[in-house]
Amino acid sequence: MYKLIALDMDGTLLNSDKTISERNKNAIKEARKKGVYVVLASGRPIDGLLNFLEDLDLISDDDYVLSYNGCLVQKSKSRDVISSVSIKGSDLDYLYKLSKEVGVNIHAFSKDRGLITPKNSKYTQYEADQNFITVKEVSHDNLDLNEEIIKIMMIDEPDILDNGIKKLPKELEEKYSIAKSAPFFLEFFNKEANKGLGLELLAKHLGIRKEEIITMGDAMNDYPMISYAGLGIAMGNACDEIKEIANYVTDSNDNDGVAKAIEKFVLND
Template identity: 30%
Template structure:
């Protein structure tokens, strides 16, 4: 197969457990780009959270793509063109923020540059704004503060409580907003139909690439659609069971250069 695009999740996939891209993985992805294969980093993170990986892999020199917010915003790293963006209207965001007060979650919102919260000391807030290289500002009320549409509303929650909460938290908004789990401690509200696969489809339209010309790597439940969408879907060795069940291949883990090993077998051999 003549593969033209490699789509890669960030946390737990491209990054090892130390939040680093290993030298072997960097070498493999640089080699792929030198062959003319595009790279798309596809993550639930906001756009600034993808910049470190973008720079490490020199995507701007190779027209790499960034699929941020779980597919809610897609950007060409070289031209800075926004290929796609979908947001939740302000009034609906406010309804959601009011509704989720009933649950043991801590909401976080951002404007693409700064993250806003009601409590800087809340669970996972420090990790979230630090990992995404964003300033964090505390406001008395997100509801009173918000005056712009959001690509997503992120909430953190005790992992023990998440399985029960995610079953019911989105009930009033069915057909308007999807509530998805993106980590053992994160629930996100995103526009209906948004996924990493929908983000990739916008790239395919722009670059005239067929889905069967894509290799996709992931590890979590929010990678399911992307892995199914791609011609060759790869679940990392550390992936969740659901992803492993639907993948075409199970690679080595993110700590064992799983991406590099698969590309060596699939493209370079």
């Protein structure tokens, strides 16, 4: 019997119009009635998930959320931290200088200051609007090199970002976990942090074996948790790499793929 379902948000639980279908809501509700934990696992900060957590009634003393691609695992109501894996201001300083060299914009999430950037841009504002947070334009010339940074993102028009990525040094793959979570987002976080590790730490906290876990996702930042789980499920709209490692491919995010998988593997068992 499965005891925990971890769901990516964009491209998975959310439709193309960024809402949760009634069928998906009902399937999640019925799974929870059977005692199954349902956990949102997203690259977004918890504030960007709050409306969805409320919509799904996933805010209680016994509900959890994986935010920032697993860098932060916490209770959704009290926000008590289960695990936190971050990087530093020195990493932001390094990546900021690289971003200028390759010609792309950059922003970061500071634990204390929130969403910070040396210059607001289209996709930084998009990030802020999507997550209901504000942008703080701050100089990166005198960063506190010990400041706790949750994640850093290079952001730009897809063609500009892709061109910039080609110019990045290979050593970055040794220093950071890197995930392209959208055509215009390249994310950098602690080498030890990803959705898979965050899920593993939460599972240990709850006393749940990986064989008792279902995960669903569509993009490369979902790869670690899809490969970790006992049942890794790719969305019908997932990238080929995710479909290749998945145990099962469900329908697309616009055709209730999450609900159909929950109905098949949890509600009809």
